[in-house]
Every structure is written in C-alpha cells, then in structure tokens.
Amino acid sequence: MSAASPSLDHAADLAAFVDASPSSFHAAAEVASRLEQAGFVRLAEGEAWPSAAGGRFVVVRDGAVIAWVAPASATAATGVRIFGAHSDSPGFKLKPKPTTGRLGWLQAGVEIYGGPLLNSWLDRELRLAGRLVLDDGTMALAATGPLLRLPQLAIHLDREANDHLALHKQAQTQPVWGLGEADSADLLGELASAAGVDASRIRGYDIVTADAARGAVFGRDDVFFAAGRLDDLASVHAGVVALERAAGSGDAEHIAMLAVFDHEEVGSATRSGAAGPFLADVLERVWLSLGADREEQLRSLGSSWCASSDVGHSVHPNYPDKHDPVVQPVLGSGPILKINANQRYATDAEGAAAWNAWCQAAGVSTQEFVSNNAVPCGSTIGPITATRLGIRTVDVGIPILSMHSARELAGVSDLWDLTRVAEAFFSA
Structure with missing residues (x-):
C-alpha cells in the first residue's frame, strides 16, 4: 500500500x-x-x-x-x-469517592461500563476523560495524559494464570495511579488540573477510562489499524x-x-x-x-x-x-x-x-x-x-x-x- x-x-x-x-x-x-x-x-x-x-x-x-x-x-x-x-x-467509569487505595498504593474506584474484555485492560497506560459539572452549572471537559494502570499478577504468584485468567469485577479491576495514602490525594484534583478548573467547584462528573496509546497502522503492506x-x-x-x-x-x-x-x-x-x-x-x-x-x-x-x-x-x-x-x-x-x-x-x-x-x-x-x-x-x-x-x-x-x-x-x-x-x- x-x-x-x-x-x-x-x-x-x-x-x-x-x-x-x-x-x-x-x-x-x-x-x-x-x-x-x-x-x-x-x-x-x-x-x-x-x-x-x-x-x-x-x-x-x-x-x-x-x-x-x-x-x-x-x-x-x-x-x-x-x-x-x-x-x-465499553470500559470503566469513575464511582463516587473515586480516590481509594491500600498498602501504600493510590487506586481509582471504578465500575464497569458496558461489556469490555476485562483482560485487555491489563498492563496498559490509561487516561481518564469526560466532563466535570461545576458549582455554577457550567461544564468543563477534562482529559488526563497516561495516569492509571491495571497491573497483572506475576506468573510466579499464580502458576495457572494462563489456564484460568478471570478477573473479579470488584476486587481486581481497580487501577493504580500513584503511591501514598488515599486521604492525602485527590483523583478529582488531577482531572480539575487537566481541565484548568478549581477542584473545589466540582459538583458532578462523568469520567471514563481510555487507552492512552495512539492509533497505529501496521502489518504487511500496512493493512491493519489498531486503536x-x-x-x-x-x-x-x-x-x-x-x-x-x-x-x-x-x-x-x-x-x-x-x-x-x-x-x-x-x-x-x-x-x-x-x-x-x-x-x-x-x-x-x-x-x-x-x-x-x-x-x-x-x-x-x-x-x-x-x-x-x-x-x-x-x-x-x-x-x-x-x-x-x-x-x-x-x-x-x-x-x-x-x-x-x-x-x-x-x-x-x-x-x-x-x-x-x-x-x-x-x-x-x-x-x-x-x-x-x-x-x-x-x-x-x-x-x-x-x-x-x-x-x-x-x-x-x-x-x-x-x-x-x-x-x-x-x-x-x-x-x-x-x-x-x-x-x-x-x-x-
């Protein structure tokens, strides 16, 4: 081509x-x-x-x-x-009180939107994107750069993972986005910064995850497009x-x-x-x-x-x-x-x-x-x-x-x- x-x-x-x-x-x-x-x-x-x-x-x-x-x-x-x-x-959408975490990890509280192939979201850099509604009723679009990741469990800790990989839809789908304690961080603040607004003005939001990698052409004779x-x-x-x-x-x-x-x-x-x-x-x-x-x-x-x-x-x-x-x-x-x-x-x-x-x-x-x-x-x-x-x-x-x-x-x-x-x- x-x-x-x-x-x-x-x-x-x-x-x-x-x-x-x-x-x-x-x-x-x-x-x-x-x-x-x-x-x-x-x-x-x-x-x-x-x-x-x-x-x-x-x-x-x-x-x-x-x-x-x-x-x-x-x-x-x-x-x-x-x-x-x-x-x-299909993908993931932020829940209320989305700043979560444990054991020194910051995580995002998400719920599943639609019918995604859950395993395909593992080990990818993810963005957050959507709308913020502010205290005066105005809407601001927000989109971060690469911010989150759903890290897969190492094969050494689950020797049969290749035989039965199945993710628990609550316990194993909460991505990490930083290190520290949840009460010292603010995920909505990251979105507010991306949108150029004051986080204290946010009164509602509809925020989803998206793959951070750009679409690419590849394959013999450039026949494929992935995104x-x-x-x-x-x-x-x-x-x-x-x-x-x-x-x-x-x-x-x-x-x-x-x-x-x-x-x-x-x-x-x-x-x-x-x-x-x-x-x-x-x-x-x-x-x-x-x-x-x-x-x-x-x-x-x-x-x-x-x-x-x-x-x-x-x-x-x-x-x-x-x-x-x-x-x-x-x-x-x-x-x-x-x-x-x-x-x-x-x-x-x-x-x-x-x-x-x-x-x-x-x-x-x-x-x-x-x-x-x-x-x-x-x-x-x-x-x-x-x-x-x-x-x-x-x-x-x-x-x-x-x-x-x-x-x-x-x-x-x-x-x-x-x-x-x-x-x-x-x-x-």
Whole structure:
C-alpha cells in the first residue's frame, strides 16, 4: 500500500480523531469542532432554527450530536438520509469517592461500563476523560495524559494464570495511579488540573477510562489499524468526513444527516441514546423550519433512510468455530451488511438492495455478516431507530477483531471504504 494512499491518510486522520475523543463528550466536541471548521453553523435547542440551506449541527444531551445539510431545494416534504453511529465504548467509569487505595498504593474506584474484555485492560497506560459539572452549572471537559494502570499478577504468584485468567469485577479491576495514602490525594484534583478548573467547584462528573496509546497502522503492506474505541468512533469519523464532503458536493434531493448517539453500549435508553427523543425532536424541528405539517413530516419519513453503522465481527483465524461456516467477512475486503433473522439488526431485502446500490455507486466491495446459530447475536441502534421512527433502516459497518477490547483491530482499506459509501449514501 502506497505511503501516499487515501486510505492511509484517512487512517492517520482517524488516529487523530480517536486521540481527541477519549470520552463520548470529547467525541461530540471533536465532531462539532470539525464541522465548524467546515462552515457548519452551531444551533442551540433553546433558539429558533433557520430554514436556510446549508450545514447545521446541534450538540446537546451528553455525548450526542446531530448534524445535517439542507439543500437549497429542500421543501416541507424533503426526505432525509441519516447515517447513525454512537460515541461511547465499553470500559470503566469513575464511582463516587473515586480516590481509594491500600498498602501504600493510590487506586481509582471504578465500575464497569458496558461489556469490555476485562483482560485487555491489563498492563496498559490509561487516561481518564469526560466532563466535570461545576458549582455554577457550567461544564468543563477534562482529559488526563497516561495516569492509571491495571497491573497483572506475576506468573510466579499464580502458576495457572494462563489456564484460568478471570478477573473479579470488584476486587481486581481497580487501577493504580500513584503511591501514598488515599486521604492525602485527590483523583478529582488531577482531572480539575487537566481541565484548568478549581477542584473545589466540582459538583458532578462523568469520567471514563481510555487507552492512552495512539492509533497505529501496521502489518504487511500496512493493512491493519489498531486503536481504542473503534467501536464506534470508526463510524463516527466516517460519517463526519462524508458529511463534510456532501456539504460541498452540490444540491442533493434530500437532507443529509449524521446522528451520533451516546450510551449504545448500555442499551441506548437515555435522553441522549438512540431510544431517547433526540433524533425525533431534531427531525421535527428541521421539518417545522421548512413549514411542514404533520402529514408532510410523515411523507418525508416515508421517503427517508437510516444507515445504522457499527462494527461487526471479522472471522477469527484462531476461533473459526465461533463464526458462520459459510458467511465469513474478513478485514480488508470491504464494509459489511449486517443481517439477523430475529431483527437484532434492522436489515431486510429492501435495505440490502439499497446498501449494495450505494456501495456500487462508491466503487466499493461489500461483505455480509450473519452470526453462527449457536452464538448469540448482538444488536445496535438500527432496530431502535426503525422502531422509534418507522424509517427504513439498514445495519452496516466494518469488520473488526478484538471487539470490546481496550484496543481493537480494523482494516485500513475498510475504514476508507466505509467513508466512501457514506458519502455515496449522502449524495447519490
């Protein structure tokens, strides 16, 4: 692969995006920053929204952001193309009274967020990141550098560790971050210092862990990309890049929209999750700004699409029995169409046909994903969005290995190809 290839340039930009997005709140802020630099206008929920053509976005409700491009030809019955993704990832979240420790070690009190591969968090330098809410109600984003580590027990002290490694979710998942006694230290003070605020003003916080290592390209011919939070920042990044390109590509026949939700890893049932009202509220306000009545809004939904983009499983060379014996997507062979008979994914025949048409328009190969019948299938925001809005929805994404690890593995070309399909989805 050429050092000047678009896919490698895209991977380098994704590495910068992930590094700037160690929490869902940082991811939403990074999306906003990039869109503002591209000429999009920030809107607030408490203000009237203009009907003029162009790019708009609203950041609100935790780590969620919705952005769109309204063409000059938009009317009260114009449909929408929604590219959906999520900003959160499995890991650990700070508990109340987070400064803990014993035996001369300072530790962080954390609880498990979502379904991480716990062992993957061992022996890595970790960051803390998220939001601090201050005594006047304002919010400050905070992100430390490498600060914590979950040190593994030496093999000399557990000779069977390679046979039965299993972490106790309370006793063995509290990372160290210094030496001393807990009553002489303040973990929130470290975060306040990183945010440039007075620790005594902190009244609330949502803080998570993130891998401190930057994303990297490696492997023969630079085919692999590894980073934390690829589930689902790979899709968020693809959607941002594609929306920026769509904004400058001319007058489309529909409204192009990027919807990034929080809390997917814990069920989406929050005000900023896909099961909440955020997307429906934004859509209604966009159509109202175009003069749409209720009938015209429903007509618009009937001509709209949602492409729910999240990662899926690549076939694993060491565990082939965990995959379908015939349908076996692999890194580097294109984005995936996710299918499940029990509607854990929202894809149906109509969605499959549409996805293949968008891939063809982008000049991108695609693969299918379906679970082994004996292995439970996960889900994502697609079925939730389809249920809430009644909108035609297709579940897609990229294949990865090490899903829910602290550091996940993707194919460099797949990341670029997903962005190209997203652009075709917005523009075709």
